[in-house]
Amino acid sequence: MNEFDLIQSYFASAGAHRSDVPVGVGDDCALLQIPAGAKLAVSIDTMVSGVHFLPDCDPEALGHKCLAVGLSDLAAMGAEPAWATLALTLPRVDSAWLRAFSAGFSTLALEHGVALVGGDTTRGPLSISVQVHGLVSTGYGLRRSGARPGDLVFVSGTLGDAGLALQRMQAGDRVADWLRTRLERPTPRVALGAALYGLATAMIDVSDGLAADLGHILRASAVAADVHLRDLPLSSEVAAYVSATGDWSLPLAFGDDYELCFTLSPQRIADLRALASHFDCPLRVVGRLRYGSGLRCVMPDGAPWHSEQAGFDHFAGDE
Amino acid sequence: MNEFDLIQSYFASAGAHRSDVPVGVGDDCALLQIPAGAKLAVSIDTMVSGVHFLPDCDPEALGHKCLAVGLSDLAAMGAEPAWATLALTLPRVDSAWLRAFSAGFSTLALEHGVALVGGDTTRGPLSISVQVHGLVSTGYGLRRSGARPGDLVFVSGTLGDAGLALQRMQAGDRVADWLRTRLERPTPRVALGAALYGLATAMIDVSDGLAADLGHILRASAVAADVHLRDLPLSSEVAAYVSATGDWSLPLAFGDDYELCFTLSPQRIADLRALASHFDCPLRVVGRLRYGSGLRCVMPDGAPWHSEQAGFDHFAGDE
Numbered sequence: 014m015n016e017f018d019l020i021q022s023y024f025a026s027a028g029a030h031r032s033d034v035p036v037g038v039g040d041d042c043a044l045l046q047i048p049a050g051a052k053l054a055v056s057i058d059t060m061v062s063g064v065h066f067l068p069d070c071d072p073e074a075l076g077h078k079c080l081a082v083g084l085s086d087l088a089a090m091g092a093e094p095a096w097a098t099l100a101l102t103l104p105r106v107d108s109a110w111l112r113a114f115s116a117g118f119s120t121l122a123l124e125h126g127v128a129l130v131g132g133d134t135t136r137g138p139l140s141i142s143v144q145v146h147g148l149v150s151t152g153y154g155l156r157r158s159g160a161r162p163g164d165l166v167f168v169s170g171t172l173g174d175a176g177l178a179l180q181r182m183q184a185g186d187r188v189a190d191w192l193r194t195r196l197e198r199p200t201p202r203v204a205l206g207a208a209l210y211g212l213a214t215a216m217i218d219v220s221d222g223l224a225a226d227l228g229h230i231l232r233a234s235a236v237a238a239d240v241h242l243r244d245l246p247l248s249s250e251v252a253a254y255v256s257a258t259g260d261w262s263l264p265l266a267f268g269d270d271y272e273l274c275f276t277l278s279p280q281r282i283a284d285l286r287a288l289a290s291h292f293d294c295p296l297r298v299v300g301r302l303r304y305g306s307g308l309r310c311v312m313p314d315g316a317p318w319h320s321e322q323a324g325f326d327h328f329a330g331d332e
Numbered sequence: 333m334n335e336f337d338l339i340q341s342y343f344a345s346a347g348a349h350r351s352d353v354p355v356g357v358g359d360d361c362a363l364l365q366i367p368a369g370a371k372l373a374v375s376i377d378t379m380v381s382g383v384h385f386l387p388d389c390d391p392e393a394l395g396h397k398c399l400a401v402g403l404s405d406l407a408a409m410g411a412e413p414a415w416a417t418l419a420l421t422l423p424r425v426d427s428a429w430l431r432a433f434s435a436g437f438s439t440l441a442l443e444h445g446v447a448l449v450g451g452d453t454t455r456g457p458l459s460i461s462v463q464v465h466g467l468v469s470t471g472y473g474l475r476r477s478g479a480r481p482g483d484l485v486f487v488s489g490t491l492g493d494a495g496l497a498l499q500r501m502q503a504g505d506r507v508a509d510w511l512r513t514r515l516e517r518p519t520p521r522v523a524l525g526a527a528l529y530g531l532a533t534a535m536i537d538v539s540d541g542l543a544a545d546l547g548h549i550l551r552a553s554a555v556a557a558d559v560h561l562r563d564l565p566l567s568s569e570v571a572a573y574v575s576a577t578g579d580w581s582l583p584l585a586f587g588d589d590y591e592l593c594f595t596l597s598p599q600r601i602a603d604l605r606a607l608a609s610h611f612d613c614p615l616r617v618v619g620r621l622r623y624g625s626g627l628r629c630v631m632p633d634g635a636p637w638h639s640e641q642a643g644f645d646h647f648a649g650d651e
Contacts, residue, residue: 035371035472035473036472036473036475039552040409040473040475040476040477040552041375041405041406041408041409041476041535041536041537042373042374042375042405042406042408042409042411042466042473043373043374043375044371044372044373044409044468044472044473045371045372045373045374046371046372047366047370047371047372049368051366052354052363052364052365052366053363053364053365053366053372054361054362054363054364055361055362055364055417055449055450055463055465056360056361056362056450057417057418057419057450057451057452057461057463058419058452059419059421059452059454059456059461060454061421061454061455061456061457062456063456064454064455064456065454086360086361087360087361089360089361090359090360090361090363092361098374098376098463099376100376100377100378100419100461102378102380102459130374131374131375131376132376133376133377133378133461135378135379135380135383135384136380136383137378137380137381137382137383137457137459138380138456138457138459140421140456140457140459142376142378142419142452142461144374144376144417144463146374147361149363153354153355153363154354154355154359154361154363156355156359157359157360158359216360217360218360233358233359
């Protein structure tokens with residue numbers, strides 16, 4: 014079985030359902046038909062065994078997650094997902110692993126109308142790069158740079174669940190199914206992201222932790238933010254953990270949440286309310302922007318929260 | 333220095349020179365403006381340390397090669413290169429290595445008008461995934477499936493140089509600079525590929541060896557080919573090696589040549605000659621297509637050439 018056969022046999026179902034792929038897997042390049050007037054949004058992410066996931070993790074969940082991470086980037090741009098490419102580096106050919114991985118990948122791809130159009134399979138230490146391609150039919154996408162002083166800061170869903178799940182798994186503790194799902198099978202907020210396009214002033218997905226990712230919006234928009242930690246949306250398990258330990262780093266700096274953080278003019282609150290009624294995902298105000306720079310996080314007791322390492326940084330500590 | 337700063341600081345010069353990138357590196361997605369009527373050609377390739385290159389290889393050459401490999405895929409489709417994304421997995425941050433790598437990457441990118449529009453940097457065993465994006469302004473690209481019985485099979489440049497260079501380096505022998513360049517800094521035949529669009533009937537780039545890659549054209553086009561090995565374009569060094577050893581696997585099955593293999597109706601020979609005068613790259617007829625299936629390689633003594641392993645297969649031997 015050669016590289017080509019590998020990709021073909023396991024991923025065939027993930028590539029055949031769009032009519033805008035004149036040439037798919039199996040030629041030197043895939044050929045994609047972009048609708049007139051639309052712009053193409055692209056994002057590439059790599060997940061490495063032992064860094065982003067445990068070597069023995071469920072391959073079906075891994076297939077889901079490595080696509081979900083990219084879809085979350087498209088969501089944060091307000092783009093409509095369309096195509097993906099997959100570069101798989103594997104220590105060896107393992108049919109059962111590949112079948113489960115491709116099932117996880119393909120199921121999520123179909124759910125979002127994404128066609129797998131190309132890839133590469135090589136031998137080496139387990140890692141996966143996925144590039145997602147989406148469409149922005151008008152304008153220039155929902156960027157990080159449009160936030161203004163006075164805007165409210167919103168977060169979708171809840172923060173810190175993935176971090177708590179990993180902490181419990183590593184300690185060998187029992188992890189509730191829903192909590193494990195939050196770590197292993199995150200739900201990219203694609204429809205919400207698209208709906209917020211034209212309404213929010215800036216948006217990012219929370220992959221490195223709220224402090225780091227909101228920080229990107231603040232720098233790109235040249236504004237400051239005050240966030241009251243009592244307003245953070247927390248599941249009851251994370252709320253109990255924070256209350257017991259006083260450790261806010263889980264919801265603020267662990268990341269892997271794949272929720273959306275966006276900013277909104279207070280004048281658009283009614284529009285957001287009307288929109289929110291169509292989604293079962295809670296949206297919570299966590300802070301407000303002002304002139305200045307930097308993020309000020311205030312703990313419930315009024316003291317400031319600081320973190321030496323705000324957000325997951327793969328190279329923290331190096332030079 | 334975080335991931336974002338890393339990519340920004342070393343690759344800034346590779347991303348700023350196209351006007352069709354409304355959003356480049358530094359947001360959730362890059363945004364690309366596709367010209368009206370054009371189709372997008374995409375290809376992703378991964379290079380892994382110890383598999384595709386030696387761990388101590390020159391980082392500048394590596395930066396060149398990991399983009400060249402993708403540009404060669406665009407060339408084989410007859411597409412015009414436009415943009416690239418880069419997913420870098422590094423064991424640690426090494427400024428000197430990154431500076432040299434990005435210099436090699438950026439120089440080749442600028443040479444072909446390619447803008448680096450996005451990327452990801454993670455910690456892990458050294459590997460590099462590059463996705464290239466090109467434009468096909470009319471039609472559906474130069475595919476593998478258009479070859480017809482009676483067509484002539486052409487190859488650009490010379491075959492087997494990269495294999496001979498690697499063999500000599502691994503034996504500790506002296507390697508001439510031009511031969512080493514053929515391995516470490518291959519020249520993607522981008523302009524030639526674009527010029528052959530509308531003239532050749534099928535095309536592929538020779539990355540896995542002529543036998544394997546021509547085999548892809550034969551299967552996709554449902555034709556057979558006879559190739560006379562005395563007609564293969566060989567440098568004098570590879571010709572001397574083959575003559576001394578009788579080993580044809582270097583020019584036929586090692587790969588890493590990044591030359592173009594294409595098929596042409598004999599009626600278009602005059603058109604090809606006119607075109608070839610604009611390129612300094614030799615084009616050689618190596619065989620002819622006929623009805624049937626499979627590739628028949630005839631050695632100069634008239635005996636058939638067989639290879640157990642026709643072309644580089646990362647997973648050969650597995651299940």
